[in-house]
Amino acid sequence: MSSSVRPRSRTIVALIAATLLLLSGAAAWSGGAQEEVDETVTITWARGVDHTGASQKIVEAFNASQDRIVVELLELPADEGSQHDAYVTSFSGEGTEYDVFNSNVIWPAEFSDAGFALPVDRFIERDGINLDDYVEGYIDAYTFRGQMWGMPWYGNAGLLYYRTDIVDTPPETWDELIEMAARYVGEGGTRFGYAFQADQYEGLVCNAVEFIASYGGEIMDFDGNVTINNPGTIKGLEKLVEIAQRDFVPADIVNFKEHETLTSFIAGDVVFARNWPYMWGISQNEQESSVAGNVGTAPLPAGDAGSASALGGWGIMINRFTENPEEAWEFVKFLTGVEGQRIHAIEGAQLPTYTPLYRDQEVMEVNPAFAMFEEGIRAAVPRPTSPIYPEISDIIQIELSRAIVGEQTVVQAVETMERRMSEAIRAAR
Amino acid sequence: MEIRKTDGSRLRKGLSERQTAYALILPAMLVIFAVAVFPLLQTFYISLFDLRLNHPTRNARHFVHKLNLEQYVDMTDRGRSALASLSDSDVSDDVLRRLPAIGETLDRLHDTLVSNPDRLDQYERVRDLVVTFEPVRESSLRYFRISGLEANEALSLAEQLQDDVARAIAATRESPSRQLRVLEQISQDVGRSIVYPNFIGLGHYAAHFADTRLWSSLINTMTFVGFAVLFELVFGMLIALLINRKFLGRGAIRATVLIPWSIPAAVSALIWRYMYDGQFGIVARALDAVGLIGDSSVMLSTGSGAMVSLIVADIWKTTPFMALLLLGGLQTIDGTLYESARVDGARSYQQFFRITLPLLKNTMMVAIIFRSLDTFKVFDLVYVLTAGGPANATETLSVFAYRLMFRQMNFGSGSAVAVVVFICITLLSVVYVKALDSDMLTGHK
Numbered sequence: 001m002s003s004s005v006r007p008r009s010r011t012i013v014a015l016i017a018a019t020l021l022l023l024s025g026a027a028a029w030s031g032g033a034q035e036e037v038d039e040t041v042t043i044t045w046a047r048g049v050d051h052t053g054a055s056q057k058i059v060e061a062f063n064a065s066q067d068r069i070v071v072e073l074l075e076l077p078a079d080e081g082s083q084h085d086a087y088v089t090s091f092s093g094e095g096t097e098y099d100v101f102n103s104n105v106i107w108p109a110e111f112s113d114a115g116f117a118l119p120v121d122r123f124i125e126r127d128g129i130n131l132d133d134y135v136e137g138y139i140d141a142y143t144f145r146g147q148m149w150g151m152p153w154y155g156n157a158g159l160l161y162y163r164t165d166i167v168d169t170p171p172e173t174w175d176e177l178i179e180m181a182a183r184y185v186g187e188g189g190t191r192f193g194y195a196f197q198a199d200q201y202e203g204l205v206c207n208a209v210e211f212i213a214s215y216g217g218e219i220m221d222f223d224g225n226v227t228i229n230n231p232g233t234i235k236g237l238e239k240l241v242e243i244a245q246r247d248f249v250p251a252d253i254v255n256f257k258e259h260e261t262l263t264s265f266i267a268g269d270v271v272f273a274r275n276w277p278y279m280w281g282i283s284q285n286e287q288e289s290s291v292a293g294n295v296g297t298a299p300l301p302a303g304d305a306g307s308a309s310a311l312g313g314w315g316i317m318i319n320r321f322t323e324n325p326e327e328a329w330e331f332v333k334f335l336t337g338v339e340g341q342r343i344h345a346i347e348g349a350q351l352p353t354y355t356p357l358y359r360d361q362e363v364m365e366v367n368p369a370f371a372m373f374e375e376g377i378r379a380a381v382p383r384p385t386s387p388i389y390p391e392i393s394d395i396i397q398i399e400l401s402r403a404i405v406g407e408q409t410v411v412q413a414v415e416t417m418e419r420r421m422s423e424a425i426r427a428a429r
Numbered sequence: 430m431e432i433r434k435t436d437g438s439r440l441r442k443g444l445s446e447r448q449t450a451y452a453l454i455l456p457a458m459l460v461i462f463a464v465a466v467f468p469l470l471q472t473f474y475i476s477l478f479d480l481r482l483n484h485p486t487r488n489a490r491h492f493v494h495k496l497n498l499e500q501y502v503d504m505t506d507r508g509r510s511a512l513a514s515l516s517d518s519d520v521s522d523d524v525l526r527r528l529p530a531i532g533e534t535l536d537r538l539h540d541t542l543v544s545n546p547d548r549l550d551q552y553e554r555v556r557d558l559v560v561t562f563e564p565v566r567e568s569s570l571r572y573f574r575i576s577g578l579e580a581n582e583a584l585s586l587a588e589q590l591q592d593d594v595a596r597a598i599a600a601t602r603e604s605p606s607r608q609l610r611v612l613e614q615i616s617q618d619v620g621r622s623i624v625y626p627n628f629i630g631l632g633h634y635a636a637h638f639a640d641t642r643l644w645s646s647l648i649n650t651m652t653f654v655g656f657a658v659l660f661e662l663v664f665g666m667l668i669a670l671l672i673n674r675k676f677l678g679r680g681a682i683r684a685t686v687l688i689p690w691s692i693p694a695a696v697s698a699l700i701w702r703y704m705y706d707g708q709f710g711i712v713a714r715a716l717d718a719v720g721l722i723g724d725s726s727v728m729l730s731t732g733s734g735a736m737v738s739l740i741v742a743d744i745w746k747t748t749p750f751m752a753l754l755l756l757g758g759l760q761t762i763d764g765t766l767y768e769s770a771r772v773d774g775a776r777s778y779q780q781f782f783r784i785t786l787p788l789l790k791n792t793m794m795v796a797i798i799f800r801s802l803d804t805f806k807v808f809d810l811v812y813v814l815t816a817g818g819p820a821n822a823t824e825t826l827s828v829f830a831y832r833l834m835f836r837q838m839n840f841g842s843g844s845a846v847a848v849v850v851f852i853c854i855t856l857l858s859v860v861y862v863k864a865l866d867s868d869m870l871t872g873h874k
Contacts, residue, residue, distance in 0.1 A: 252707025
């Protein structure tokens with residue numbers, strides 16, 4: 001038995017050796033061709049799914065603009081939290097799957113402290129990027145501990161939508177809004193006076209920040225100290241809770257996110273709604289919206305200290321562990337500079353953070369509504385900047401949610417938030 | 430002598446037999462240890478540390494003081510270049526006079542921390558990486574150990590640096606320049622490159638037990654488990670009794686009953702979310718029309734409504750599983766028992782309580798254990814259907830642990846909750862197994 005196997009196994013070994021030899025010869029022979037291929041660098045750009053297709057167009061434009069770098073677009077789930085978790089999972093293992101990635105305005109402090117993001121100050125300085133061309137709030141959002149951790153890309157800010165067939169002039173203060181919502185509910189087939197985002201999630205924090213800022217309160221000061229327990233915050237949140245408990249809002253307002261707000265607004269169910277600029281295009285689209293042509297937007301109502309809208313939006317960061325930081329920056333520069341933001345504004349209808357585009361003829365022709373939104377994103381108020389922002393946000397969501405359902409008063413909620421936030425910050429110092 | 434000899438040999442032989450037996454089960458033991466015990470021990474071990482993935486120094490386990498060279502090099506380098514360009518620029522003399530002190534403090538900090546040739550060598554190697562934006566991948570390179578004394582000295586120097594910079598800023602009449610602001614930031618942060626031991630023992634457990642959130646999520650979990658398993662048992666039993674009878678189309682019914690069980694939990698949670706929706710949900714509307722609920726919105730917008738919604742969705746999904754287990758038990762009961770009972774004139778409810786139930790007890794206990802342990806860990810259903818809301822009224826232990834670990838990246842604290850889940854499940858199993866044991870004993874009497 002064994003003697004009959006041996007020669008056969010020898011043959012196999014010989015065959016394998018021959019194949020390997022042939023392959024290595026072929027590899028050596030084709031070496032010249034391979035070197036040329038190796039000169040291009042592939043950069044992976046990760047972002048949440050883009051239904052507009054603008055991202056693909058930007059990638060194509062960039063790939064066509066030079067022949068050294070090839071960018072590949074990688075789309076993640078649309079949910080901001082899922083993207084956050086995907087990045088954290090990868091980067092905490094020092095993964096290199098994503099070279100360049102979209103970053104929500106609330107991430108920079110956290111990602112910089114965790115060592116996930118590459119600071120871009122040296123690149124900005126070297127390439128002479130003029131940061132004054134960008135909306136200031138967004139530069140601030142990507143600055144943490146004196147360094148820039150990414151470049152702003154597109155902006156987002158809260159707006160008041162209203163039905164022009166029911167209301168002539170939008171309310172200017174929150175009290176006016178309450179009064180008008182109660183008066184107009186039922187007119188024009190509406191079922192609710194006002195819809196906003198009161199579910200226990202990040203959107204609730206955005207709404208809270210708007211109420212707080214419009215009554216002159218704040219959550220944390222510039223140095224990261226908890227300053228939430230002040231009359232402005234309490235007054236603002238009391239107004240929010242008062243509205244959430246009125247009967248002109250949907251009874252399940254605590255399940256409302258942006259999507260529910262959009263659905264009920266385009267179904268013609270609400271008179272006033274707070275949402276981001278994306279609702280403009282959809283509500284004016286006759287195929288999707290039953291209120292097309294009857295939609296107006298205005299700045300959010302004011303409190304004692306004026307009107308405020310929450311600063312939302314996205315920027316671009318570079319993975320700290322990328323093997324090609326130079327090439328990654330080249331793409332970021334294109335993406336967040338005039339070319340990339342221009343394509344994104346025209347094809348994706350997203351608000352540029354690069355301000356000269358608001359004077360770009362083609363951009364403004366395609367999106368005349370941008371003129372209404374520019375002021376909004378310039379005046380937007382950021383959410384607290386903290387390396388433990390997810391924990392801070394969690395505390396606000398839970399305690400405010402408990403105040404909205406009537407489990408505690410706003411004063412109690414604010415006191416609990418203050419205590420919990422201070423504890424969390426002390427524990428993470 | 431003879432006897433002792435045989436005894437000895439017998440003993441030796443017996444030992445080797447035992448050894449062979451152990452050698453045979455050893456691989457299985459190792460596999461069990463690797464897949465079951467080791468992760469648990471690891472989780473417990475992690476829960477003893479203040480481990481935060483998004484913290485610059487507490488993202489690893491440290492027993493001793495260390496210096497994070499990557500951060501230290503980056504900060505001091507930027508500090509020095511800001512200082513150099515500041516000295517060259519046209520700042521006022523008042524500021525200029527205060528700059529050398531900053532440089533001196535930076536030097537003293539360097540001498541304190543990078544105090545021997547080995548450290549200097551490592552410092553230079555890290556510096557080569559940092560200036561080319563390369564991450565320092567190996568932790569043996571990124572850190573070196575320093576004594577507690579050195580850490581304290583460095584910290585007081587960092588405070589000194591903060592004072593020096595603050596003095597220079599106080600001397601500027603206009604708003605401080607960019608370089609000064611960079612220096613200020615660095616002086617505040619340079620202390621953060623010193624790594625402190627983050628072993629905190631049972632600190633996380635103490636914090637959780639003192640806080641209300643763990644308790645309320647534990648109560649939520651137990652409410653969910655209690656009601657869901659109870660109703661699943663009752664409905665599962667009814668279905669099992671039905672499909673145990675002989676009737677036309679029994680096979681088809683047995684198969685259809687399993688459909689809810691075969692739908693992935695996240696998908697069924699989404700389906701239920703639409704049916705419960707306060708605006709257009711069919712279940713909410715129906716309950717409202719019947720008058721069971723005051724308003725179609727309460728199913729998801731109130732704490733108790735949301736809990737009921739969760740329980741109903743879970744009952745719908747897992748009753749088939751319960752029915753299947755119970756059906757298996759029913760089929761082991763000898764049919765002649767019912768025949769003789771019928772001959773003796775027993776009514777059908779008497780048959781059920783005197784024959785079926787006692788003989789099904791063990792199967793029921795196994796089914797209850799399975800379902801309780803499974804339900805206790807519930808995550809997917811809650812996460813998709815309510816995400817713990819409203820007002821955190823439906824947050825279960827697993828959802829809480831997930832939030833701590835993956836949303837807040839607080840792995841130490843999250844692991845502590847995971848260990849609490851494990852302890853609860855162990856206690857639950859012990860109680861059930863005890864009940865099952867005594868039951869079996871009485872059964873055998």
